[in-house]
Amino acid sequence: MTVLVLGGAGYIGSHTVDTLINDGYDVAVVDNLITGHTAAVNQKARLYIGDVRDKDFMRNVFQQEDIEGVVHFAAFSVVPESMKLPLKYFDNNITGMINVLEVMNEFDVKNIVFSSSAATYGEPKQVPIKETDPQVPTNPYGESKLTMEKMMHWADVAHGIKFVALRYFNVAGAKPDGSIGEDHNPETHLVPIILQVASGKRQKLQIFGDDYPTPDGTNVRDYVHVLDLADAHVLALKYLAAGNDSDAFNLGSATGFSNLEILEAARKATGKEIPSEMAPRRPGDPSTLIAASDKARKVLGWSPKYDDVEAIIATAWKWTTTHPEGYPQN
Ligand code: UFG
Missing domain, CATH: 3.90.25.10 (UDP-galactose 4-epimerase, domain 1)
Known part of the structure; x- marks a missing residue:
């Protein structure tokens, strides 16, 4: 069985692919390489270059692989850009999620771990922020991630697709041997x-x-090391594989x-x-x-x-x- 990592050539995705492979998982990666890098993908993973919005491409990947779970990083994530180009964010992030859930449903894949964000909370009324606190995003990026969380909820109700939403705070660092790291153009973090x-x-x-x-x-x-974040994705996959219910978790320090x-x-x-x-x-x-x-x-x-x-x-x-x-x- 294989874990399918969407956006696995990006910064957090590539570190998670690396961790999954080191933990013994078989991994396939989908990435359109708009912000991802071929060289970031562990060579033991099979890389499919294409877009999550392309349903035929996604069906083809699901046909070729025996997928036990999906880890979904494939989204645009630059807050200031999202303020200028909200529709670009809604198109990629939300249309992408519709396709991912539809194809998962077609192929009877029932588990998804999702890369969500502290940006879904907006301006907090109190810190530390708890998972049960109100989610009132203050930018289109956060709005798109919150909508994606809600879409997974309703796909769970209707189709029994279980999800874990991991709400990251500020991610930094790289694999300590220096082999993979963060490379955005332009850099905003x-x-x-x-x-x-x-x-x-x-x-x-x-x-x-x-x-x-x-x-x-x-x-x-609140800063978290990217490999600690990667570990959380592996644990979330195990949590879902054990038959637990859908849930959301903050990841911070x-x-x-x-x-x-x-x-x-x-x-x-x-x-x-x-x-x-x-x-x-x-x-x-x-x-x-x-x-x-x-x-x-x-x-x-x-x-x-x-x-x-x-x-x-x-x-x-x-x-x-x-x-x-x-x-x-x-
Ligand atoms: N900052 C500077 N100078 C810079 C760049 C950033 O002062 O050149 C400041 C920002 O104003 C902010 C802090 O550094 O106060 C952190 O900014 P980042 O852009 O590194 O990160 P953000 O906190 O804005 O956002 C990040 C992710 C979001 C996520 C959010 C959740 O980019 O996707 O964390 O905390 F939603």
Whole structure:
């Protein structure tokens, strides 16, 4: 039996594929390579290049593989872009999910692990955020992920397709041996941008806002190592294979770090000065996002190995220094 990873050539997808293979799973990957990289996919996985919105292509993959479960990462995920191009996000993310669930239903595949997001909560009324807290997204990206969660719920009610929605907070780091890592173009996330400055690819870091109601005035976020996230997907697959009910879990560390604290940790991890300047707030940034993730620990048995943000950044630095140009062209 095979696990089908949709979006398995992307940052989190490729780390999860690698973890699944190291845990003994047989893996097939679907990726349209819009943001993914062929070189990121573990060579033991079978890569099908195509789009989840293409139903005939998806049917063909399901015909060729004996699929026991689906892990779904295939979505656009850049919040500021989603504010400018909401329909692009709804088309890819929501149309994609319709096809995935329809084809799963046709082929009687009953388990899906879904890459959801803290962005489904919007501006929290309280932190740490619990899974039962209101989901009121403040951008089209978060709205698309929330809609995808709801679609899975109704597909469960009607067709018995069981799902686990994993709501990630801020993901960072890379496989510690430096063989795979994060490579987005353009890069928008804090840690890789800081490391671009550290490696001389970018002149300075702009810190978006220092007048938030946080201890040092900059935004506070909850960071998780990408391999800890990958482990959670394996545990979620096992949870579903054991016949458990559909559910949603936050994945975070329950600890918040401000943007200035991340910068300081990166200076230590890299030994570089990393020039920075204050810049205006970025529209749509919530002040503080911290996850309550005891449910994932209790129910899934998740036990993240990285609890030190400097160690997380050090693994991303290893990738950056060993791959200054990122992945080769597809
Ligand atoms: N930031 C800067 N300068 C930069 C880039 C980012 O100051 O050049 C700041 C942002 O303003 C924010 C923090 O760094 O305060 C983190 O920003 P990221 O873009 O790295 O991450 P976000 O918190 O905006 O979003 C990420 C994912 C989303 C997910 C969200 C949930 O990109 O998909 O985490 O917490 F929904």
